[in-house]
Amino acid sequence: MASSEFKIEKIVSREVLDSRANPTVQVDLYTKAGFGRFSVPSGASKGRLEAFELRDGDRQRYAGLGVQKAVENVNKILGPKILGMDSREQAKIDRVLINLDGTENKGRLGANAILGVSIALARASADTAKSSLYRTLAEGRKPSLPLPLMNIINGGKHAGNDLSFQEFMIIPAGFRTFKDALRCGVEVYHALRLRLEAKYGKTAINVGDEGGFAPPINSVEEALDSLGQNVILGIDAAADSFYDQKARTYKVDGKEIDTDKLLDLYVNLQEKFPLKSIEDPFHDEDFENFSRITKKLGAKVQIVGDDLFVTNIKRVAQGIRVKAANALLVKINQIGTLTETIDRRQFHCRHISWPRNRSD
Numbered sequence: 402m403a404s405s406e407f408k409i410e411k412i413v414s415r416e417v418l419d420s421r422a423n424p425t426v427q428v429d430l431y432t433k434a435g436f437g438r439f440s441v442p443s444g445a446s447k448g449r450l451e452a453f454e455l456r457d458g459d460r461q462r463y464a465g466l467g468v469q470k471a472v473e474n475v476n477k478i479l480g481p482k483i484l485g486m487d488s489r490e491q492a493k494i495d496r497v498l499i500n501l502d503g504t505e506n507k508g509r510l511g512a513n514a515i516l517g518v519s520i521a522l523a524r525a526s527a528d529t530a531k532s533s534l535y536r537t538l539a540e541g542r543k544p545s546l547p548l549p550l551m552n553i554i555n556g557g558k559h560a561g562n563d564l565s566f567q568e569f570m571i572i573p574a575g576f577r578t579f580k581d582a583l584r585c586g587v588e589v590y591h592a593l594r595l596r597l598e599a600k601y602g603k604t605a606i607n608v609g610d611e612g613g614f615a616p617p618i619n620s621v622e623e624a625l626d627s628l629g630q631n632v633i634l635g636i637d638a639a640a641d642s643f644y645d646q647k648a649r650t651y652k653v654d655g656k657e658i659d660t661d662k663l664l665d666l667y668v669n670l671q672e673k674f675p676l677k678s679i680e681d682p683f684h685d686e687d688f689e690n691f692s693r694i695t696k697k698l699g700a701k702v703q704i705v706g707d708d709l710f711v712t713n714i715k716r717v718a719q720g721i722r723v724k725a726a727n728a729l730l731v732k733i734n735q736i737g738t739l740t741e742t743i744d745r746r747q748f749h750c751r752h753i754s755w756p757r758n759r760s761d
Contacts, residue, residue, distance in 0.1 A: 406434040407488045407529050412480030414472045414517060419443060421610075424468045428475055428517035430525045432488050437524030441513045442734050449641070450685055450711045452737040453504075455511025471514040478510060479518050488526040495519055495740035512737035519738040538743065546579040548572065550635050550678065551586040553593055554616070554624050555609025557642045563619035565653045567639035568611070571632045572677060589632055596627065620654050621666070625674045635678030636670075641708050644684040660690050664697070671698055680705035680730070691725035703728045712736040714744055 411431040417440055419425045427440040443454060455474070457467035482501060483494050498518060502510040527537040535544055551571050556564025573585035597605040597616050605616035618624050621636075628634055640663075643652045650657045653666065660683065670676055679698070683690040685708040695704045706726040710716045712735040720726055733742045 402434075402530065404487060406432065407526060408433050409484055409486050409488050409522075409525075412475065412484070412518065412521075414475035414480070414514070416468050416472050423466050424463050426468050426471050426475065426511075426513045426517040428521040430488075430518065430521035432525050432529045435488070435525045435527075435529030437521040437526070437528055439517055439520035439524060441517045441520075443513070444732075444734070450708070450713070450716070451735045452512035452711075453506045453508040454513050454734075455508075468511075468513060471511040471517075474510040474514040475518060479514060483518070483522075488522055488529060491519075491523060491526065492740045494522060495738040498738060499741075507737045512734065515737050516734055519740070520733065523739050548574060549579070549582055549586060551590065552611050552637075553586075553590050553613045554618075554628070555611055555613035556615070556618075556624070557639050559611050559613070560609035560615035562609075562615050562617055563655070564621065564624055565638075565643045565651075566621050566624070566636050567642060568613070568635075568637035568680075569624050569628065570635035570637070570678070571628060572635050574633050574677075585632075589628075593628065600627075622670065622673070625670065625676070630675060632675070634674055634676050635680070635703070636676065637680035637705075637707070638682050639708070640681050641684050646684070660687070664690065664694055667694060668697065671702055676702065678703040678705060678728075681708050685709050685711075688719060688723050688725045691720070692723045695724055695726055699724075699727045705730060707732075712742055714741070 409430065410433055413429045415427050416424050417427040419440065423443065425441050425443055427438065430437045455468065455471040456465060457470050458465045459467060479498055479501060483497055486494055498515045502515060507515055523537070524534055527534040530537065552568040553571055554569035556562060557567030559567055571586055571589050573582040576582040576585060593614065594606050597614055601616050605614065607615055609615040625634060640651060645652065650659055651663050653663065667679055667682055679702055682694055682704070691704065691706065691709060698704065704726045705728045706720055707730040709725065710720055710729045712732050717729065731742060733739060736742055
């Protein structure tokens with residue numbers, strides 16, 4: 402295919418509503434022979450160290466969450482600068498976008514503006530090549546579907562109950578296909594609905610921000626116990642949300658506890674339940690205690706850094722040096738460009754091996 406087919410010819414951005422009915426940036430990017438569109442995701446629970454999401458701040462419009470400034474930055478600054486470039490040159494174009502912003506956290510033009518262009522570019526390039534995006538990104542490597550971790554009880558910032566931990570997940574490991582693992586997760590979800598309704602009443606099956614149930618439970622152990630012993634479990638503590646920086650304590654189950662007691666809690670939960678994944682067990686600057694829990698439980702449990710690493714190569718490198726985790730979450734919106742997200746220098750963390758069959 403001729404190089405001219407990949408030439409960027411037009412970029413248009415607009416404000417749209419996301420699945421939470423909040424404004425977000427959408428970008429359309431056209432090449433001579435292809436098209437890519439991307440609507441930028443935004444989490445309800447964002448780490449304070451993530452790349453900067455530019456919002457308008459006008460309280461009279463969408464409670465200040467509008468993104469017209471970011472849209473304007475795409476249409477008037479970012480887009481015009483890359484017109485005529487070859488859409489296959491992802492890394493080069495991403496670097497142009499980063500340099501146009503010129504800040505460490507993309508705080509001038511907005512990570513949401515930059516990311517919208519970056520992913521629309523990748524999609525347009527793949528479309529021009531008549532290829533699936535995942536095949537383009539795989540660069541000849543054999544792709545595989547991930548093991549789904551399903552968030553089925555919500556707490557923290559994802560719910561209106563008194564649960565300190567943010568997510569309680571099931572891990573349908575040991576199935577031969579993604580289809581079977583998905584079916585397992587769905588069946589457990591619906592079985593849990595019946596159990597919660599029978600025990601706590603109809604209000605227990607109201608759902609939280611991410612679709613998990615938000616029952617009137619105020620104990621971490623009670624939440625895990627409601628999921629039973631027959632499935633592998635995971636938690637996203639999201640410890641930043643219940644950490645008191647001034648007192649250096651955590652509020653869990655209505656009690657103020659220090660770091661040592663919180664570590665003991667995780668150890669006890671792992672001994673009592675089939676718990677195989679713990680995400681963000683401590684606040685986002687506590688590399689020391691991430692290292693402690695990884696040393697203590699890392700041979701048996703996936704210790705995941707999300708708010709700790711925020712898909713940032715510098716923080717991942719620090720985590721590798723001190724062995725702060727054995728897994729990490731990768732989120733394109735945390736760093737702001739596709740190139741920075743897939744930089745292979747980041748991914749040296751070891752993942753825990755999951756059981757080969759359901760009885761393990």
